[in-house]
Amino acid sequence: MISDIIVVSSLALTSMTPILLGSVGEIFTEKSGVVNIGIEGIFLLSALISLIITFVTEDPYLGLFTGFLIGAFAGFIHAVFAVYLKSDQIIVGVGFNMLAYGATVLMMVSIWQAHGASPTLPTKTYVISIPLGRDVITIHPLSIMAIGLAILFWWILEKTSLGLKIRACGEDPKSAEASGVNVYLMRIIATTVGGGLAGLGGAFLTVSWIGQFTRNISAGRGFIALANVAFSNWNPLTAILGALIFGIFDVLALYVPIKLSSLYGIVFTTQNNLFLTIPYLATIIIVMIISRRIKMPRSLGTPYIKE
């Protein structure tokens, strides 16, 4: 039982990582007044491209870095649409998600002629392995780093002048501009960096965790990250908790049926799908109960038009 808890915890930490990175990135983005619902798409694109880079260079760390760049680039493009072209940010995000899904499947098929999944990487990023009885617990350094990043971005937002400027843009861009803040620039910076964090999360999926790309590998995690933003009340520290809750349910959904069948010999086949909905349902319910939306940036999603 104890070992079960430890194993579940370590797996939950892994499952938490992309959600947390996506959430923190999105909080950073939204604090500036831009909403980027394209996290799901960023996850997909970064996951695939970082995998390709890793295959080519055999360097998973370069893969991770590429994932970050891809995300940052996607964030930057979104920012240009949102800030300069004053497009509807939701529609841009939806479009990007659909595009990313189609593009990744197409690339997968054309590179590997595979329709479901890519080949598996020979080398992933380093994992800390601790033997525990018959099991081995694995902890990804990036999981720890993600928590560190959440704390860092909380600190940036709350304690630094850059954070104050970014928050001002999300609360009241007109006043921010009048106070001498360059609203366009701040929104571009925040959305680009935020996208970069999501990109890191996407790369983590393939290069650190699973080792291969599968169709729709992100499986809605980008949307969970979005929900987690509201759940956390736009606070990166609370977002750690939210991501962890999702991670735990995500693991339980796989772990419980396996455990049950090994203990009692019950075999789940179709019912398995039901278990897989648990993390999503749990997230929705928790968000509904807890989210108060008080700290939502007041100018979220509205373009800043100067004249």
Next chain:
Amino acid sequence: MSRRPIIQMIGIEKIYPDGQYALRGVDFEVFEGEIHGILGENGAGKTTLMRILYGEIRPTRGRIFVRGREVRFSGPWDAIREGIGMVYQHFSLIPSFTVRENLYLSMLSMNKKIRREDIDEIAREYGEMIGFKISLDEVVEDLPIGVQQKIEILKTLMRGARILILDEPTSVLSPLETVELFKILRRLKESGYTIIYITHKLREIKGLTDRVTIMRRGRVVSVVETDKVSEEELAKMMIGSEEFVFKRSEVKRKEKTEKRRILEIRGVSVVDDKGVEKVREVYLEIFNGEILGLAGVQGNGQKELAEAIAGIKKVSRGRIFFNGLDITDLDVRERYRLGISYVPDSRGEALIYNMNLVENFILTSLERYMNSLKIIDWRRVRKDLLKAVERFDIKTRSLDLDVRFLSGGNQQKLIIAREFSRDPKLLIVSEPTHGLDIMSTIYVRDLLRKFRDSGRGVLLISSDLDEIYELSDRIAVINRGRIVITGDPKELPPEKIGYYIGI
């Protein structure tokens, strides 16, 4: 005060992206150490001019000099560096931030290395200068407006501004807060600051400024030393009666057959949301076949009176009769149905900019286009709108265009077309030609005359004396909520009206 110009703006023009020609070649000059007023009606272009000076928007044409050196601002931060500070009509504080966060934020644009802790010291120093003390941990939105404004001034001073622009600062203040503000401004002047003070209130100009630039419809009409002119003269310059042409005689029309009273207002008072009495015991009548022009400086109760007649605002005292029927207790819809139609001064109030012409056209007459199942008969709407577009010469690419893409003149025509199509008996229009080009102005005025000539009544509210004289059969002047005089235009020359507007 020296006679050395600290600010010179030359030949400034501004055309907004939507085509609004807000400034039509403005020259503007401020001396160092003076309190310089900018006087003008709403829409004259005062705010636009100052936003340009503050680098917030760019002029379409024109040059700006600060202390004799030409400048080109790409944003407020450039203006701040030149020592120019703006205190906004709507404050530029971030409501959910604390005072300290707000001050810190604005100081950052001056000095990137400044720390949050340094703010307290600087705030105290400048606070003492203007006699103002505040706890920096308060959240701005919890503070009274008057205090927020002082923070705004404090903030501007802390950024090292030597030239302060205040845009209609008293529009949100109580009388007591206004007195305090004036004290602060006078203290600043004594310490050598230059102040640009924007308002449309004559009393404030007289009470505070050294010199005043008067603007009208995107132009400067005059620059004068304040103590050399009377309020009355200022009012005339601002409203524009020197361009006054007695066009009324040109208009031929049928002699009134029978004089029937359409509207009678008996001792009506109206209190606004803040509890201030804006309309005080007004008596007025409007007859059929007549345009009654209500003259006065904006903000003297015109809007409240119009809204009381339309039924939008409740009266606190008095009764209103329409064709002999007491309508005081009827709601807007019932009054509409009886034939009262109201066109407010702001087109934004009458139109929904993000909806197209068709949708806007039926906003006030949905019922006429609904069948028994409450479904709108769009075919009929389009047919009627098409006729109206033709008749009123509304220029649009398509009926499905959002109205925000129409020019001001065409928006106004659409509103009038809509109200006319409902065949009202009494039309209340406020500033009907405000912001319109000359052709649209002539056209709209013609429409109003035709409407009158068909034997119906018009209450024309306008701060433009030319317009009042051109259209009115009778004139009433409103001042601080009271009707101070009514009479025939022939017996009320502009000088006299100016006097009544200004007292």
